Amino acid sequence: MMRKGELNMRFILNCAKILIFIMVLVHSNLLFAEDKVVAKVNEQDIHLFEVKSFLNKVVPIGRFHTQSLNKKEYWEKALNTAIDSRAIVIFIKNNNPEIYNGLKNKVNEIIKVIKKRFKSNNEYAKALKENGITEKILYETYMDLNVKDIIKEKIFSEKIEPKVLKEYYKNNQQMFSTGESYVVKNCLIKADARELKAKEMEEKKKEAENLLKMLKEEDEKAWQKCDKGIYPEQDTVYKFSKNYPIKEIFKLKKGDFGGPYRNIYGYLIVKVIDIKPSEVLPFDEIKNEIERLMKLKKFKDYYKNLLKRAKDEANIKILDNNFSN
Template sequence: MFITLMRRHTKGILVKVLVGLIAVVFVFWGVYAIREKPGSKIAYVNGDLITGLEYDAKYREILDALQKQYKEYWNDSLIKAFQIKQRALNSLIEKRLISQESNRIGLGVTDDEVANAIFTYPAFQVNGKFDERRYRTLLNYNRMEPADFESSIKLELLGKKIQNFIKCFFPTTDMEIMNYYSYQKEKVNIGFVSFNPRDFKGKTEVKQDEKEAYFKAHKEKYRIPEKIKIAYLVLDPSDFLDKVSITEKEISDYYELNQERFKNPKKIKARHILLKVSPDASESENKETKERALSLLKRLKNGEDFAALAKKYSQGPTASRGGDLGYFTRGKMVKPFEKLAFSLKKGEIGGPVKTRFGWHIIRVDDIKEATVKTFSEVRNQIVTIIKNDISKEMAHERALTLMDQMPYDIDLATYAAQHGLTAKETDYFPKKGAIPGLGGDERLIKSIFSLKKGETSEIIEHKGKFYIIQVVDTKSSHIPKISEVSDQLDKDFINHLSLIAAKREAEGYLEKLKGGADWSELAKIKGLETDETGFFTRGDNIPKIGYSSLLSEVSFALSSQNRYPDEVFVVNNKVYIIRWLAREELNQESFDKEKDSFKQMYLLMKDRRIFNAWIQSIKEKAEIKIVTPIE
């Protein structure tokens, strides 16, 4: 792909910047330097043609992204599994519709707007000004014509305009933000009693015709999933280790060329005094804490003992040790702390510096500069590295040779035996779960299940080994005969009858409560224990009960005037009756602090929902004619 090639051959930092910027445009619009090929027609969208070259470019873009994601687990059978052809066409259709609708409502992008966008592109700037020579040089380096790049910029600007235009019709009010915040944050507390179906087992008669009717109604529960059996040949690099020989020169050369790998990084030993302050503390609270830190710093500069002051005033976990943090390298501490600590000399005190934890004063007690381990220290390590690398190359080369020479329709086990190897064979296994002998890697499972019976995979690298995999047999998903699942069916049907009995009892109990019976007294009469969940939000698992979206929503619909719902709830095979107890009032101060972040979340969600609905609406009204079927 064009972008891939650019990245592969990019050297200059400015070119890298341009590649990144252009990639953003391509990801959204799928724009490539397209030259229409006569007779290459894929579809018409309200009379506008989608060419074969456009389709091919978008197809390659999606394919390339998936191949990068799946890496060594990729095989071409996944093209169908991911519906890449349809996704590419849908993307182009939507792009056409956006462009057409923009023209219809009078939205456009002027040449001046395109020029301004290009003039302000950071990659084309020299000393803060647009440089035409750099512009043309970078486009030429990336084999792009100015007209193609300018067209992509125009489409990007048009996309932003249409989204902003649609948003104008759906202004967001403070009340919407408050409602969204309330929906996410409000809490209720409910009381409950539960009925366990186990207490009702054996109290109902099991009838054969009812059991058969139950099986018929729930047959999908007993569906046997699709299963496959595979044979696989594994090329393990460790089997090639005894064939690897290396010279002393190769070992020493590796050491000289890879000294960064054997560095002991710079370490410092430091102490600190932490005065905690919350990240959302008020300005006055933050200022007061900083002033206390400055006061301590002054005392330290006047010669007071750092460890003693740390023990007395520090609010961090190292206070009891006089603030001693021990030795640490870069990357171990939060950035502001690290930046100051590594800038200090031995014995120097610095600060105060602010982090998310509060204000810190730091003293560096010792510094160990970066060093490179000696050759003798790492020689054995280098030998292992080189041998592993070479043995891996040998295993991969062997796998490639086997694949190249393998007849198209040969049985893998037979082929392996012809080459003095043994192919392993699994039992049948479903898509959900682990592959016998290979584990449960999701990408590997999806890759294997995309193969048909008799098909052989490409070479797959998995956990450091190379595999050639062939699907030996498949079993389609099917509903078993009732006799095949009789034992499980008997258990399930008895549980079903017990649950029905428990629900019936609970419904009668709820009816009495709604008729005016006292919550505590009725429980005492029936020998049941009442309990309460404690406060929870809509997104929480309901404490002491478990997850149930229905029970949660009903709980939030109840109130002091309407404490009981109209139904009982089955959660985790128990039947629950709930009673509203209390609602926790929202904290206005908390809302004011979190309002901006919640507003951003809400706007993103709302804009996406509105734009998707708009796209779907115009798509349903459009005249779309497929000229060349893509399947």
């Protein structure tokens, strides 16, 4: 059974969207004192509590369970990420006060929200103590966890001139190409496997195959036998279109029939009416995406360079990375 203090601490961490493994570790062989110092950056302590806090950033989605906590690679990656973040926090404190002050303000707000969830300061202090950490450890953890996001927010808040966006669009048009597209005429025989028995599905398949023969014989009345409502009578299929067997359709030539293709709606038959060459999407339709891509690249380049400079100046000592034991 979870103690009250442990439940309170889980609430604290969820409030700031951090997934901590304290309660899971209680039932495993990985439980340590949360205030255990595992590394130092310029003589500033990094505690085990912070390394646990970074685990949810490094464990791949879908593997977020107790067994993942036994994998040394995840613990080491979490430790290295915590060290990198602390080095950057120290660096921006000395070299970029604007970003550092923004980070401090954000973390102070988080701590305020956390404290408001407790009836009194004594109850808050008790929850910290029962989980083996101090407010200083909690504060430093949030500083390190949020520094990357603060830097990203700063870069994404900067405006990019329209002429710069247009120049990027002009020089990278292959990125915004639709690729070759197929204009097809659709014919669907509805057959929902959730509603029909296997024998009925087989009958629907035969119906679609017979209809395909009629269509190939250019029986115009055959198109009237197609079920309406799900697929448009005529459609343009791109490489990114949904609900079409793209690979199969793109093997066809103009005038060819394809199918019947089984999907969740039934059996689809297509006739290729035309094949259009690749087109570049208009600038106005994708200018927001261009801006996002440019800012993302700027952020990645900036952060990579910042991390290198920060670690070059930092004195890093790993005291204990033998977590899996």
